Amino acid sequence: MNDSKLIIDGLVKNPLGLGFSELISFKPADQVLDVSRFEAKKKGDAVTLESLLKLAEPLPDANYLTLHAGRDNFHVSIPLESVRSEGLLVYQLHGKPLDVSDGGPFRFLIKDFAACHSAELDDCANVKYLDRIELSQRKGLDTRPLTDEAHEALHREQVK
Ligand SMILES: Nc1nc2c(c(=O)[nH]1)N[C@H]1C(S)=C(S)[C@@H](COP(=O)(O)O)O[C@H]1N2
Ligand SMILES: [Mo]
Numbered sequence: 687m688n689d690s691k692l693i694i695d696g697l698v699k700n701p702l703g704l705g706f707s708e709l710i711s712f713k714p715a716d717q718v719l720d721v722s723r724f725e726a727k728k729k730g731d732a733v734t735l736e737s738l739l740k741l742a743e744p745l746p747d748a749n750y751l752t753l754h755a756g757r758d759n760f761h762v763s764i765p766l767e768s769v770r771s772e773g774l775l776v777y778q779l780h781g782k783p784l785d786v787s788d789g790g791p792f793r794f795l796i797k798d799f800a801a802c803h804s805a806e807l808d809d810c811a812n813v814k815y816l817d818r819i820e821l822s823q824r825k826g827l828d829t830r831p832l833t834d835e836a837h838e839a840l841h842r843e844q845v846k
Contacts, residue, residue, distance in 0.1 A: 690783075690791040692775070696752075696821040699743035706791070709733055709777045718774055724797050728776070728812070730784050732795060735773030744821050752826030753794050757786075757815035761827040762794075764806050772796045772807060775816070789814025803830075803837055810837070 691703040716737035721728050744766065751773075752763040776793040777784055784790025794813040802809045810830045820826060831837040 690817070692777075692792045692816060693818040694738060694742045694821075695818065697745040697748035697823060698821050699745060700741060702738075702742050704738070706777060706783045709775070712737055721774060721776055721795055724774075724795070725799070728795055729788060730776040730779040730790075730793070732774035732776040735775060736770060738775060738819070739770070742821075747823045748821035750822050750825050752820040752822060752828075753811070753813040753816055754818040754820060754827070755813050755815040756817050759829070760813060760815075761829045762811045762813050763822075763826040763828040764811060766821065768806060769796065772798060786815065792816040802841075803834070 689705055691705045693701070693703050695701040712733045716733050718732040718734060721730055721732055749766055750763050751766045751769055752761060754761050774795045774797060776789075776795050777791065779785070779788060779790075784793060789812075792815075794811070794816050796807045796811060798807070799812060800808045808830075831840050
């Protein structure tokens with residue numbers, strides 16, 4: 687049994703904790719099957735960020751969305767408006783919760799992401815082991831590497 691919950695909190699009307707069983711019962715229009723069509727190397731099925739936000743109801747002063755991965759202390763903060771229609775939450779592969787080896791149980795994915803280190807919505811913002819989405823007025827924690835050296839080191843660390 688996988689009972690991990692994804693928390694959505696901060697500047698929202700309805701703070702949420704959602705698990706596999708809730709996500710799998712989202713309606714078909716909110717489901718995005720087979721994310722490999724956006725980028726061949728990513729895999730699994732997702733729900734749209736928009737469907738999560740519809741439930742959580744961000745407050746008017748929520749300007750930033752911060753993606754937290756406690757597992758390896760990785761965090762990314764991006765302007766909410768830029769990611770609203772682009773964000774996906776990957777949560778299953780072949781009908782089972784997404785494995786940690788694939789960045790699960792929850793993995794954020796931007797449909798049209800830029801190359802690492804080239805824009806706000808870059809591959810580095812595709813946060814694995816996501817456990818919390820936090821809405822805030824100002825930019826939140828962002829631990830994406832700033833230099834090419836630090837970025838290369840992070841990528842080396844991630845090679846399985
Ligand atoms: N939790 C977590 N998510 C992460 C990272 C990380 O170090 N930890 N690295 C990021 C970076 S720098 C990149 S380029 C992508 C790589 O995704 P991939 O493993 O699917 O290629 O994951 C991003 N998500
Ligand atoms: Mo990256």
